[in-house]
Amino acid sequence: MLNPTGSDLLTDVRNRVASELDRHVGLITSLAVLNSGSVHPEGVGRVQNVLADALRTLGAVMRLEYPDPIDTVDHHGTSRAVGIGPLLHAIVRPDEPRRVMVAGHADTVFGPDHGFQEVRRDGDLLHGPGVADMKGGLVALLAALEVILERDLAPDLGIEVVISGDEETGSPSSIPTLNAVGRRACAALVVEPRMVGGGVARARAGSANLTFMVTGRSAHAGRALQEGRNAVGAAADLVGRVNSCSPGSVGVNIASLHGGDAFNAVPDRATVRMNLRSASVGDLEDAVDGARSHANSVAQDHEVHIDVRGGIHRPAKPWSEVTSRLASLVESVSTELGQPLDFIDTGGVCDGNNLAALGLGVIDTLGVQGMGIHTDAETTDVSTFADSVALLVGVIDRVATSPGIRPGVG
Numbered sequence: 001m002l003n004p005t006g007s008d009l010l011t012d013v014r015n016r017v018a019s020e021l022d023r024h025v026g027l028i029t030s031l032a033v034l035n036s037g038s039v040h041p042e043g044v045g046r047v048q049n050v051l052a053d054a055l056r057t058l059g060a061v062m063r064l065e066y067p068d069p070i071d072t073v074d075h076h077g078t079s080r081a082v083g084i085g086p087l088l089h090a091i092v093r094p095d096e097p098r099r100v101m102v103a104g105h106a107d108t109v110f111g112p113d114h115g116f117q118e119v120r121r122d123g124d125l126l127h128g129p130g131v132a133d134m135k136g137g138l139v140a141l142l143a144a145l146e147v148i149l150e151r152d153l154a155p156d157l158g159i160e161v162v163i164s165g166d167e168e169t170g171s172p173s174s175i176p177t178l179n180a181v182g183r184r185a186c187a188a189l190v191v192e193p194r195m196v197g198g199g200v201a202r203a204r205a206g207s208a209n210l211t212f213m214v215t216g217r218s219a220h221a222g223r224a225l226q227e228g229r230n231a232v233g234a235a236a237d238l239v240g241r242v243n244s245c246s247p248g249s250v251g252v253n254i255a256s257l258h259g260g261d262a263f264n265a266v267p268d269r270a271t272v273r274m275n276l277r278s279a280s281v282g283d284l285e286d287a288v289d290g291a292r293s294h295a296n297s298v299a300q301d302h303e304v305h306i307d308v309r310g311g312i313h314r315p316a317k318p319w320s321e322v323t324s325r326l327a328s329l330v331e332s333v334s335t336e337l338g339q340p341l342d343f344i345d346t347g348g349v350c351d352g353n354n355l356a357a358l359g360l361g362v363i364d365t366l367g368v369q370g371m372g373i374h375t376d377a378e379t380t381d382v383s384t385f386a387d388s389v390a391l392l393v394g395v396i397d398r399v400a401t402s403p404g405i406r407p408g409v410g
């Protein structure tokens with residue numbers, strides 16, 4: 001176990017990982033060149049198999065869960081089933097009743113048809129899809145587990161790992177497993193990439209995804225314009241009302257508006273997708289209810305039908321007492337490493353939102369340092385990889401020796 005300061009051990013861990021940096025970067029690269037977009041379940045499966053082999057070598061007890069396809073709505077308002085890649089669930093030291101949860105995801109936002117597929121290294125910078133979010137974080141987790149087991153750190157703590165295959169789309173199929181594991185855990189750590197500059201996420205906004213399917217009536221735009229019911233016009237009116245009437249604390253992103261085709265035909269179908277975010281639980285709920293109410297009003301005013309799907313998929317994650325206790329451990333370890341951390345509120349969301357809603361203390365940016373995530377400029381600074389691993393090792397060991405780290409009541 002760590003000594004009262006732990007600085008000597010942490011420095012030794014950092015040096016050990018740094019001495020094997022090329023091996024770890026090689027694994028990040030091999031995972032990043034495997035396309036694992038959320039819409040590419042076969043690719044997600046290939047990544048999960050590599051991770052499963054590595055965890056099996058570490059003696060973890062594991063299984064792959066293959067979820068059923070989920071129903072989605074395309075831009076034409078047509079429902080279709082979409083396959084989801086497998087979820088990897090592994091337990092290190094399964095006989096230990098007290099457990100910490102470590103969560104990650106194997107999927108990226110870059111599908112198999114996206115132009116961003118190659119990985120290249122330029123000095124300390126590694127560029128490529130998922131190198132920061134979060135294949136770099138997954139490799140950091142594997143490296144941390146290697147050290148913990150080799151040195152018999154946190155011997156009385158089970159480490160339960162969940163790596164989902166659909167986090168970038170809101171974890172629709174993974175939430176049941178994430179919640180089940182979270183309810184057994186004393187705390188949750190997520191290896192999402194660190195904030196730009198190396199900080200750690202503090203409070204997070206909540207997020208809601210809504211899809212509005214508008215059905216009107218087609219007609220000739222010249223001969224029978226008044227007989228038509230313009231779905232695109234109704235959709236545009238809906239967008240305007242939601243944008244202008246949502247509370248000021250709510251961010252509204254109109255992600256897409258699709259409908260119509262020919263200039264001389266009244267469009268009878270349109271689909272609007274929007275994302276609403278707010279740090280206020282009540283304001284986000286009010287905004288979702290308001291958007292649904294606007295849809296009803298627009299449907300009446302334009303004499304169309306509007307079907308609404310979706311809702312809040314990531315509840316807001318406020319800064320709680322249980323997370324503050326866990327954050328104190330993170331701060332103590334980072335200080336011993338000589339790298340004090342800033343905790344930063346963010347509008348980004350992740351599985352940490354849902355885990356915190358269970359009453360868990362959650363720190364959800366304990367992965368690698370990077371920038372440009374979700375863009376074709378995604379990069380991780382591999383010179384900081386060993387620091388990230390040492391921090392994760394120290395935090396897990398400190399959780400083991402801190403009986404006060406436990407879920408909040410209720």
